[in-house]
Amino acid sequence: MTVAAPLASASGISKRFLATQALDDVSFDIYAGEVHALIGENGAGKSTLMKILGGIYQADGGKLRIDSVDVSYATPAAALLSGIVVIPQEMRVVPAQTVAENVLLGQVPVRRRWGVLPEIDWSALRARAAELVGRLNLDVDVETPVRRLGYAERQLVMIARALGRSARILVLDEPTAALEAREVDRLFDVIHSLKRDGVGIVYVSHRLDEVERIADRVTVLRDGRKVGQGIRGALSQSDMIHLMTGRDLEETLHHGGKRVSGAPLLDDDDLNLKSGEIVGLAGLLGSGTTEMLRRLYGANKDNHPIKVAGERISFRSPAEAIARGLGVVPGERGLGLIMGLTVRENIILPNLDRLKTAWGLDRKAIDILVDDLMETVDIRPRDPGKPVRELSGGNQQKVIFARWLAGHAKILLLDEPTHGIDVGAKAQVHKLMGKFAADGGGIVFASSEMVEVLSVSDSVIAMRAGNVVARLTRDGDYTERALREALGG
Amino acid sequence: MAGARAMNDRAGNGSRLGEFLWNQMPVIALIVLCIIATILSTRFVSPININNVLIQGAVMTVIAIGMTYVIVCGGFDLSVGSVVALSGCITAMVMLEYGIIPGVIAGVAVGAAVGLLNGLIVTKLDVNPFIATLGTMVMFRGATFLITGGRPIVGDEGLPIPFLDFATERLLGIPYLVLFPIVVFVIFHWVLHRTAYGIRVFATGGNTEAAFLAGINVGKVRTSTYVWCGALAGVGGVMLCARLQSGQPTAGSFYELTAIAAVVLGGASLFGGEGKLYKSVVGVFIMVVLANALNLANVHSYWQQVAVGVVIVAAAAADRLRHR
Numbered sequence: 011m012t013v014a015a016p017l018a019s020a021s022g023i024s025k026r027f028l029a030t031q032a033l034d035d036v037s038f039d040i041y042a043g044e045v046h047a048l049i050g051e052n053g054a055g056k057s058t059l060m061k062i063l064g065g066i067y068q069a070d071g072g073k074l075r076i077d078s079v080d081v082s083y084a085t086p087a088a089a090l091l092s093g094i095v096v097i098p099q100e101m102r103v104v105p106a107q108t109v110a111e112n113v114l115l116g117q118v119p120v121r122r123r124w125g126v127l128p129e130i131d132w133s134a135l136r137a138r139a140a141e142l143v144g145r146l147n148l149d150v151d152v153e154t155p156v157r158r159l160g161y162a163e164r165q166l167v168m169i170a171r172a173l174g175r176s177a178r179i180l181v182l183d184e185p186t187a188a189l190e191a192r193e194v195d196r197l198f199d200v201i202h203s204l205k206r207d208g209v210g211i212v213y214v215s216h217r218l219d220e221v222e223r224i225a226d227r228v229t230v231l232r233d234g235r236k237v238g239q240g241i242r243g244a245l246s247q248s249d250m251i252h253l254m255t256g257r258d259l260e261e262t263l264h265h266g267g268k269r270v271s272g273a274p275l276l277d278d279d280d281l282n283l284k285s286g287e288i289v290g291l292a293g294l295l296g297s298g299t300t301e302m303l304r305r306l307y308g309a310n311k312d313n314h315p316i317k318v319a320g321e322r323i324s325f326r327s328p329a330e331a332i333a334r335g336l337g338v339v340p341g342e343r344g345l346g347l348i349m350g351l352t353v354r355e356n357i358i359l360p361n362l363d364r365l366k367t368a369w370g371l372d373r374k375a376i377d378i379l380v381d382d383l384m385e386t387v388d389i390r391p392r393d394p395g396k397p398v399r400e401l402s403g404g405n406q407q408k409v410i411f412a413r414w415l416a417g418h419a420k421i422l423l424l425d426e427p428t429h430g431i432d433v434g435a436k437a438q439v440h441k442l443m444g445k446f447a448a449d450g451g452g453i454v455f456a457s458s459e460m461v462e463v464l465s466v467s468d469s470v471i472a473m474r475a476g477n478v479v480a481r482l483t484r485d486g487d488y489t490e491r492a493l494r495e496a497l498g499g
Numbered sequence: 500m501a502g503a504r505a506m507n508d509r510a511g512n513g514s515r516l517g518e519f520l521w522n523q524m525p526v527i528a529l530i531v532l533c534i535i536a537t538i539l540s541t542r543f544v545s546p547i548n549i550n551n552v553l554i555q556g557a558v559m560t561v562i563a564i565g566m567t568y569v570i571v572c573g574g575f576d577l578s579v580g581s582v583v584a585l586s587g588c589i590t591a592m593v594m595l596e597y598g599i600i601p602g603v604i605a606g607v608a609v610g611a612a613v614g615l616l617n618g619l620i621v622t623k624l625d626v627n628p629f630i631a632t633l634g635t636m637v638m639f640r641g642a643t644f645l646i647t648g649g650r651p652i653v654g655d656e657g658l659p660i661p662f663l664d665f666a667t668e669r670l671l672g673i674p675y676l677v678l679f680p681i682v683v684f685v686i687f688h689w690v691l692h693r694t695a696y697g698i699r700v701f702a703t704g705g706n707t708e709a710a711f712l713a714g715i716n717v718g719k720v721r722t723s724t725y726v727w728c729g730a731l732a733g734v735g736g737v738m739l740c741a742r743l744q745s746g747q748p749t750a751g752s753f754y755e756l757t758a759i760a761a762v763v764l765g766g767a768s769l770f771g772g773e774g775k776l777y778k779s780v781v782g783v784f785i786m787v788v789l790a791n792a793l794n795l796a797n798v799h800s801y802w803q804q805v806a807v808g809v810v811i812v813a814a815a816a817a818d819r820l821r822h823r
Contacts, residue, residue, distance in 0.1 A: 307712070309711070309712060327711075327714075327716065328711060328712050328713070328714050329714040329715070329716060331714075332713075332714035333714075338712055340709075340712055344706070344709070345706075345708050345709055345712060346709055346712060346713075347706070347709055348701070348702045348705035348706045348709050348710065348772065349705065349706065350701075350705045350772045350773055351698075351701060351702060351705055351772070355698055355701075355702070358698075359698065359702055359710070359713040359714075359715070360713045360714040360715075362695035362698060362699065363695065365695070366694075366695050370689065370693040370694045370695075371693065371694060371695055371698075413713070
């Protein structure tokens with residue numbers, strides 16, 4: 011399967027960003043016809059390594075060789091010329107243009123009218139695009155505007171574009187994060203056929219079962235260092251977890267199952283939340299969990315009636331929901347925080363009316379409140395005047411929690427609150443959630459990480475394509491397998 | 500905690516000074532400009548010239564204050580120049596008919612009304628602010644010509660004397676025309692930087708979606724900034740009407756561009772969420788002093804325009820460099 015020399019090899023790569031050593035003496039290589047998985051927790055250095063391969067960053071130290079020749083390229087364009095294509099999670103497609111135009115973006119075939127005037131050769135464009143798309147078994151008319159395609163199809167358009175540039179190494183960044191099981195199967199078929207054509211594939215993922223399924227080799231990064239490597243079958247999933255985290259899985263938090271739940275806080279067709287309870291909302295990207303939270307929060311303006319503390323009500327805006335004791339932590343921190351404002355201002359934002367006096371804001375009351383909350387949720391550094399954009403992801407998330415604690419919220423709606431923050435901060439967020447529930451609050455907690463949602467919640471609602479497909483309670487079949495079956499179908 | 504902060508201060512002393520200087524760049528630029536102007540011509544520091552500079556900056560200061568609200572809230576207002584003309588003419592017409600107070604109120608109210616219209620077009624119809632206010636700018640310039648027939652409004656015996664006195668009289672040696680913007684500035688500075696409403700303006704401009712999810716009525720906040728901006732442009736129109744002793748339908752042309760340039764020179768971000776009111780005023784005076792200094796140095800007015808353009812581009816580029 012493998013030939014003598016690797017297609018590309020990186021040896022002793024180091025990269026530093028200010029105080030952070032993102033990569034420290036990491037070696038990584040990829041052979042033709044091989045799938046080499048790169049795994050690690052957030053912040054382990056996966057994306058930095060990917061970006062060095064893709065020419066977006068330059069390494070501080072180490073060697074990059076392609077076909078056994080030393081290279082140093084400084085731009086993505088140079089990486090493309092060397093045959094390395096990175097497929098990022100956010101699809102770089104032009105929605106208004108057709109599949110054909112997107113596949114051949116930047117490589118549009120040109121002919122010369124009357125031997126002089128250059129113009130686009132539309133028939134050649136269609137034919138070439140159709141051929142590339144056909145190689146991926148993507149059944150779509152190349153004249154279709156990409157805006158009409160779903161995520162999975164857009165991803166294949168990106169891969170077709172890579173093939174059009176005769177890519178020899180394809181770097182896939184979390185390619186299945188937003189795919190349904192059926193689409194994952196199709197992607198894996200494509201990967202297998204690319205392997206047969208001799209393409210080397212770097213597969214970055216944190217879904218270990220998929221890594222086990224598809225990877226010929228696995229490299230594990232932790233804190234910027236390579237901590238393990240193995241060929242197919244050499245590392246079990248628990249080995250990988252152990253290498254990634256430096257500890258065993260069972261230490262992760264288990265809050266649920268024991269607390270007695272109290273009075274009803276929030277009732278909707280699909281959901282009943284009681285005081286002291288954490289209800290999980292499990293679903294992949296685009297499964298409707300985010301929509302459900304927004305609806306409960308009055309952010310969708312659809313006058314959807316719900317029951318809050320037994321009273322029937324429909325929120326027309328988040329302001330009304332907040333007045334009734336709801337608080338939301340949106341999926342992307344960028345949606346929850348105003349990055350340019352200070353920690354203090356972000357915390358008091360929904361509570362401004364309580365902190366007003368006739369002569370402006372009650373600065374003394376604000377200082378006492380903010381200092382107290384920063385202590386409670388442990389925001390570091392303890393500087394209320396710092397703009398939140400200068401805080402780490404975990405601390406930013408704690409600022410949003412502090413905001414709702416300041417407003418005495420009774421119900422928290424959390425959308426992927428631990429996405430993209432490091433393990434330590436994650437544990438702290440889980441602890442805050444547990445404490446909030448223990449103090450009589452209720453939490454609806456949406457997450458696509460099944461282990462996390464199961465371990466933190468008292469019961470879990472599984473969603474797919476906008477519908478509730480299953481309900482898991484602790485006295486029933488409350489297992490990852492059951493949840494996976496419900497979501498994957 | 501205090502100890503830790505003190506340590507931090509000491510450690511970051513160099514960069515803190517650098518940051519401070521960067522942040523005060525508009526102020527430093529204005530001071531440097533004044534020094535150069537003084538060297539070039541001793542007339543620059545003469546009482547008459549200083550008086551001139553202050554009066555030239557007075558109307559624009561009031562307009563730039565409103566513009567800062569809109570820009571900090573993530574918006575944009577091209578209609579202020581037309582509002583200055585419309586408000587000035589309405590003020591003159593109403594004043595000739597009903598007296599000074601109704602005239603002034605009508606001028607400011609018409610500005611606020613145009614601002615409200617701008618705000619509603621932007622928030623309710625979801626039209627891009629640039630296009631929305633481009634439309635109202637043309638619309639109300641046309642309306643001004645319609646109601647005036649394209650002629651200045653002076654009346655048979657001129658505008659009432661007490662009104663014209665506002666543009667020429669002084670209190671304790673300072674012209675009313677200069678004192679008045681100071682009062683406006685103090686009030687609007689307090690509102691923007693010291694009140695709950697001010698935080699909402701910054702939050703809405705910094706991240707509209709996040710502000711919405713934090714329970715802020717972002718539509719209302721955005722609309723309100725257009726109302727302030729329109730009303731202050733109306734005030735500017737009244738002031739200019741007093742200075743010109745007439746309602747001029749052609750008044751205020753290019754004022755919108757000067758005001759936006761002043762706000763940007765003052766370091767406010769056109770993406771919203773960033774800005775300081777006093778720096779916008781500094782921005783106004785950078786433009787006024789620059790023009791004045793070039794005048795004193797006998798630079799042709801055509802060249803002055805070129806110079807002002809260069810300064811605007813350079814300031815914006817310097818700001819991008821800082822953010823890199």
